[in-house]
Amino acid sequence: MKIIYISKKHFLDYILFFFILAIFFALASSFRMFGKGADYNGYLAIFYGEESTEPAFRILKVLNQFINREQVTLCFVYFVCAFVGLYLKGSLYIQYSNNFLLSIFLYLPTIYFLHEYTQIRAAIGLGICYLSVDEINKRQFKRFLVRVLFAMCFHYSSIIMIPVYFYCNLFKKQKRYIQILWISFISCVLLSKFLHGQSVLIFLGSSFYSKLFFLEKLGALQNMNGFSVFNVCYFLILILNTIYYALYHGFLRQDSDFTIFQLSSLSAIMFYVFFNLGFHVVTFRLSEFFIPFLFIVIAKITVKFKEKILLAPFVFVILLYYMRTFAKAVL
Numbered sequence: 455m456k457i458i459y460i461s462k463k464h465f466l467d468y469i470l471f472f473f474i475l476a477i478f479f480a481l482a483s484s485f486r487m488f489g490k491g492a493d494y495n496g497y498l499a500i501f502y503g504e505e506s507t508e509p510a511f512r513i514l515k516v517l518n519q520f521i522n523r524e525q526v527t528l529c530f531v532y533f534v535c536a537f538v539g540l541y542l543k544g545s546l547y548i549q550y551s552n553n554f555l556l557s558i559f560l561y562l563p564t565i566y567f568l569h570e571y572t573q574i575r576a577a578i579g580l581g582i583c584y585l586s587v588d589e590i591n592k593r594q595f596k597r598f599l600v601r602v603l604f605a606m607c608f609h610y611s612s613i614i615m616i617p618v619y620f621y622c623n624l625f626k627k628q629k630r631y632i633q634i635l636w637i638s639f640i641s642c643v644l645l646s647k648f649l650h651g652q653s654v655l656i657f658l659g660s661s662f663y664s665k666l667f668f669l670e671k672l673g674a675l676q677n678m679n680g681f682s683v684f685n686v687c688y689f690l691i692l693i694l695n696t697i698y699y700a701l702y703h704g705f706l707r708q709d710s711d712f713t714i715f716q717l718s719s720l721s722a723i724m725f726y727v728f729f730n731l732g733f734h735v736v737t738f739r740l741s742e743f744f745i746p747f748l749f750i751v752i753a754k755i756t757v758k759f760k761e762k763i764l765l766a767p768f769v770f771v772i773l774l775y776y777m778r779t780f781a782k783a784v785l
Contacts, residue, residue: 468554476540479562483571484533491572501528508575510607535574540566542581543746550587550714553753560749568742579609580743586615587717590622591709611739622716628704632695635719639692642683642726683726688741691722691748698755711754718747 482488499505501515518530543561551557569577582605589598598619605612625631683689695715699705705715725741 468548472544472554472558475558475562476537476544479540479566479570480533480537483536483574484529486532488567488571493572493574497528497531497574501531508579508607508609510578511575532574535578536570539570539574539577539581542578542584543569546581546584546746547750549585550710551750551753552757556753556756557749560752561746565742565746573609575609576611576743579605579607579612582608583612583615584746586619587710587713590619591713593623595619611743614740614743618717618720621720622713625716628699628712631705631716631719632699635692635695635723638723638726639683642729645730646683683729685725687745687748688722688725691719694748694751694755695719698751698758702758714747714750714754717744718751720744721748 486494496505500507500511501518507515514531514534518527521530543565544558547554547557547561569580582601586598586601588594589601599616602612602615605615625634695718698715705712721741721744724743725737728737728740731737
C-alpha cells in the first residue's frame, strides 16, 4: 500500500492549490514568459518540420493540427506537456513527501525550468518513471517494464530506469549505499589527477562554490570546465545523505523511503562517474534525472531533525541561492 503523508482533511485543499500552481506555470511555459529556452528551436523543427521524435509526440502533433484546424500551435504543445509534467511531479510528492508544499516550492524554482520549461518530453517521460518507486520496491519487474516502455514513448532516455531497477534491488544494504556514494566522489577526484594531471589540492580548490548547472541559461552547458566536484547540488546530496546516516545510524526503515534515498543519490553518483570523461552532454542529462527525489529527502530530514531552529540559517541560505540562480537564469 502506498504511503500518503497528506491527511485526508487537507488532501483536497492541496490538490486544488497545486492545480492552480500547475496552471500558472504551464501557462508560463506555454507563452515563454522567461525566454525561449535551450530546446525551443528543436521543438520548432519537430512540430513545424519533419524532425523525428518519439511516438507520443507524433500523436500530439496530429492532435495539435486537428484541434487548431491544420495549424501547428507550439503554445498548445508546451501548455499540455508542462501541465502533465507538473501533475506527475505533484503526484510523486503527494505520495512520498512528508511535506508536500516544501517539496513543490523546492522544485518550482529549479527543476521546473529544466523539465517543464525546457525539456518538455523528458518532463513527461521521467515523470512517469518517477512513480515506479513501489514497483521497484516490490520487484514487480513486468509492471515496471510496461511503465518504462510507456515513458519511452515520450522520451527515449527513460530507458535509463532499467539499470536503475537492478541497482536499487542489488544494493539493499544501507552501508553499501553510502559507500558507493563516497567511492564515486573519491574516484572522481583521483581520476581528475590521472586524466588531467591536476594536483588534488588544485582540483578540490577550483570553483569551490560551483553553480546548480542545470539552471544555467535554462538548458545544458556546452562544457563542464567551470565546475568542480563541489557543484552545489551534488555536494549537497553527498553531505545530506552522510549526515543523516551518521546522526540516525542508518536511513528510514520503510522500503519506499529507503528507495527514495537511493534514487536521490543517483544524480550525484552519475555526475561523479562521468565528470572527468569528456561526455559533457551525457553527464548533464543523466545526472539531473533524479534530482526531484532530493526534494523528498530534504522534506524527510526536516521532519526527522528535532532542533528545527538550527535549520533556519541553512534554509535561508538555500533560498537566497535559489533566488539568485533563478534571477540569473530568467533575466
